[in-house]
Amino acid sequence: MDSEWVIDAQGLEKSYGSGASRFDALKGVSVQIAPGETVAIVGKSGSGKSTLMHLLALLDEPDRGTLQVAGNDAKSLSKRAVNELRNKEFGFVFQQFFLTPNVSVLDNVILPLKIAGTGGKERRRRGMEVLEQLELADKAGNKATTLSGGQKQRVVIGRALVNAPRVIFADEPTGNLDTATGAVVEDILFDLNRSQGITLVIVTHDEELAARCDRQIYIRDGLVVSRTASTHTGAHALSTADALTAGGAA
Amino acid sequence: MRTKDLVTTAISNTFRSKLRTTLTVLAIFVGAFTLTLTNAVGAGVSQYVDAQVGALGSPDVFIITQASDATAAGDGPVEYDASSSASVSSNQGPPGTTTKALTDTDLATIGDTAGIESVDPIRSVQPDYIEYDSGIPYEFSINATSAVTTADLTAGAQLDGGASEAQLVLPDTFVTPLGFASADDAVGASVSIGITDILGETHVVDATVVGVSLESLLAAGAGANDALIAELADAQSGGIDTAVTSYGVAVAHFDTALSADAVTALKADLATAGYTASTIEDQLGAVQTVINGIVGVLNAFAVIALIAAAFGIINTLLMSVQERTREIGLMKAMGMSGGKVYTLFSLEAIVIGFLGSAIGAGVAIALGSALSAVLSQGLLAGLPGLNILVFEPASVAFVIGLVMLIAFLSGTLPAQRAAKQNPIESLRYE
Numbered sequence: 201m202d203s204e205w206v207i208d209a210q211g212l213e214k215s216y217g218s219g220a221s222r223f224d225a226l227k228g229v230s231v232q233i234a235p236g237e238t239v240a241i242v243g244k245s246g247s248g249k250s251t252l253m254h255l256l257a258l259l260d261e262p263d264r265g266t267l268q269v270a271g272n273d274a275k276s277l278s279k280r281a282v283n284e285l286r287n288k289e290f291g292f293v294f295q296q297f298f299l300t301p302n303v304s305v306l307d308n309v310i311l312p313l314k315i316a317g318t319g320g321k322e323r324r325r326r327g328m329e330v331l332e333q334l335e336l337a338d339k340a341g342n343k344a345t346t347l348s349g350g351q352k353q354r355v356v357i358g359r360a361l362v363n364a365p366r367v368i369f370a371d372e373p374t375g376n377l378d379t380a381t382g383a384v385v386e387d388i389l390f391d392l393n394r395s396q397g398i399t400l401v402i403v404t405h406d407e408e409l410a411a412r413c414d415r416q417i418y419i420r421d422g423l424v425v426s427r428t429a430s431t432h433t434g435a436h437a438l439s440t441a442d443a444l445t446a447g448g449a450a
Numbered sequence: 451m452r453t454k455d456l457v458t459t460a461i462s463n464t465f466r467s468k469l470r471t472t473l474t475v476l477a478i479f480v481g482a483f484t485l486t487l488t489n490a491v492g493a494g495v496s497q498y499v500d501a502q503v504g505a506l507g508s509p510d511v512f513i514i515t516q517a518s519d520a521t522a523a524g525d526g527p528v529e530y531d532a533s534s535s536a537s538v539s540s541n542q543g544p545p546g547t548t549t550k551a552l553t554d555t556d557l558a559t560i561g562d563t564a565g566i567e568s569v570d571p572i573r574s575v576q577p578d579y580i581e582y583d584s585g586i587p588y589e590f591s592i593n594a595t596s597a598v599t600t601a602d603l604t605a606g607a608q609l610d611g612g613a614s615e616a617q618l619v620l621p622d623t624f625v626t627p628l629g630f631a632s633a634d635d636a637v638g639a640s641v642s643i644g645i646t647d648i649l650g651e652t653h654v655v656d657a658t659v660v661g662v663s664l665e666s667l668l669a670a671g672a673g674a675n676d677a678l679i680a681e682l683a684d685a686q687s688g689g690i691d692t693a694v695t696s697y698g699v700a701v702a703h704f705d706t707a708l709s710a711d712a713v714t715a716l717k718a719d720l721a722t723a724g725y726t727a728s729t730i731e732d733q734l735g736a737v738q739t740v741i742n743g744i745v746g747v748l749n750a751f752a753v754i755a756l757i758a759a760a761f762g763i764i765n766t767l768l769m770s771v772q773e774r775t776r777e778i779g780l781m782k783a784m785g786m787s788g789g790k791v792y793t794l795f796s797l798e799a800i801v802i803g804f805l806g807s808a809i810g811a812g813v814a815i816a817l818g819s820a821l822s823a824v825l826s827q828g829l830l831a832g833l834p835g836l837n838i839l840v841f842e843p844a845s846v847a848f849v850i851g852l853v854m855l856i857a858f859l860s861g862t863l864p865a866q867r868a869a870k871q872n873p874i875e876s877l878r879y880e
Binding site for chain 1 (some may be wrong): 451452455459462466776777779780781783784785786787790873874877
């Protein structure tokens with residue numbers, strides 16, 4: 201279905217617990233994401249940014265508010281349809297790698313295809329294609345545990361990419377990496393956006409990474425706030441501007 | 451996820467934690483091993499008993515005696531009645547038991563009962579010896595009921611009841627002493643049987659060996675057909691008509707087409723007429739009940755071992771679910787349905803169950819067959835024809851199937867837990 205937005209969320213609310221321990225994670229957040237866009241969801245831990253991503257990625261259901269994903273109303277979708285949507289349209293990159301140990305790199309990468317029920321030959325072909333793209337083809341047979349951190353995160357990106365998704369959700373994709381490898385991983389993600397038009401939704405508290413995105417959504421205490429409310433110093437803003445140019449050059 | 455992928459994933463997941471899987475498999479192994487062996491013992495012994503039952507008689511035969519008139523204490527002595535009070539020694543009941551004799555009238559009554567096809571009195575003969583080709587004579591006895599029995603043959607054929615020729619089925623222990631090279635060699639040979647008549651004179655009767663039988667636990671002596679028994683009985687009576695028309699036991703054939711209920715009804719009819727009729731199964735029922743009881747108890751122990759192993763499976767899989775929380779969460783985030791996650795973990799349980807039971811049954815068969823061979827040469831050599839362990843493919847398959855079912859049931863709880871996992875909770879950072 202043609203839609204201006206790949207994701208269109210209006211007035212999302214989500215709370216956990218009840219009574220005195222009730223915690224309102226989101227208090228009415230509206231977010232719209234266009235196809236091919238790169239969007240950063242920025243906020244401190246506990247701000248509700250991860251909850252927002254979970255809702256956008258259909259990993260959780262909002263208490264209130266409407267959510268349209270690729271033209272479908274999320275509420276009207278069956279459980280099966282939601283699973284299929286996540287499997288076919290979304291890719292996930294998490295801060296932690298969540299690679300299956302003692303299983304080869306290739307097998308880790310093709311997991312979404314396996315879940316989708318793609319045939320063995322096609323899985324292998326797609327998996328190798330993605331690994332070649334990420335310059336990991338020579339590691340295809342290695343156990344995932346033998347790789348370095350940067351290589352592992354590249355495998356994770358490969359796994360997110362293998363089903364040719366429309367949107368990749370990345371939750372602190374560089375949080376677990378040193379600056380240099382983190383930068384390489386960022387470059388890969390933005391390059392995928394440019395070359396394949398994959399929409400990127402990046403959850404981060406890293407201003408530099410956020411600044412590389414087309415658009416930033418600042419979340420604070422469960423609400424979308426303006427940038428200034430979230431950042432404190434002009435110097436910080438300056439450094440993000442530097443990063444932006446650096447990212448463009450990379 | 452395709453079924454094939456689910457199965458291969460389940461198998462490879464099972465081997466991911468090798469030590470844990472091995473230990474769980476070992477626990478199941480013990481149960482499956484025991485269950486396979488106890489089943490084999492049950493099968494082996496009942497096969498042997500069946501052969502012995504065959505040696506005792508055909509399934510369509512009643513052994514009939516007068517109903518026991520054992521008087522209850524306090525009733526006082528029973529008045530003598532010339533027509534019915536003759537007692538004969540009987541092989542029914544403990545040694546020395548006497549029963550009231552069956553007369554020709556009784557036989558006629560029994561024969562007239564609806565459902566009975568024929569009735570024959572059992573005449574016992576006591577031959578002295580057997581010899582072959584004027585060699586060394588050996589002491590010898592004949593099983594009075596052999597005419598209606600099916601011998602456990604090693605060579606030759608069964609007795610022909612209708613033949614006019616005197617036929618003999620020789621116990622295999624006689625083959626070598628009598629001077630035959632083998633059991634097959636004995637078949638067709640003519641042997642001489644010595645018998646002393648009531649006047650003390652010895653007669654010799656010739657008979658043809660038609661078969662060689664394994665020694666039986668329950669029916670001692672050689673088998674003789676009606677013709678041979680008649681000839682021996684004539685010799686024994688010394689040509690004098692002893693006018694004995696009373697017999698301890700009679701054998702009655704009934705219609706083989708009768709159902710079990712009809713047989714019971716027939717027994718009741720005979721009981722009202724004053725006769726005790728019992729089939730071979732009745733007589734061996736007690737033995738089989740005891741054997742089944744023992745096998746049942748052994749099986750119960752094996753099942754207890756399996757139940758213990760089931761908790762092992764639950765534990766292993768719960769640990770596995772715990773350990774793989776992230777992996778499950780990730781798979782669910784990537785669109786795997788709860789049902790598929792459930793299937794995956796259930797399959798892992800079944801794979802563990804299959805491994806344990808297949809290895810257990812395999813080792814049981816290998817060890818048991820070797821043991822059975824050794825035992826039948828050694829400890830159990832006195833019971834020829836007994837294979838203590840008989841592995842029936844159906845019962846082995848049943849054991850494997852049962853263990854896989856137990857494993858599946860054990861896997862339900864962990865699998866349910868895995869299926870219910872919330873992907874967000876599972877992927878939450880520490």
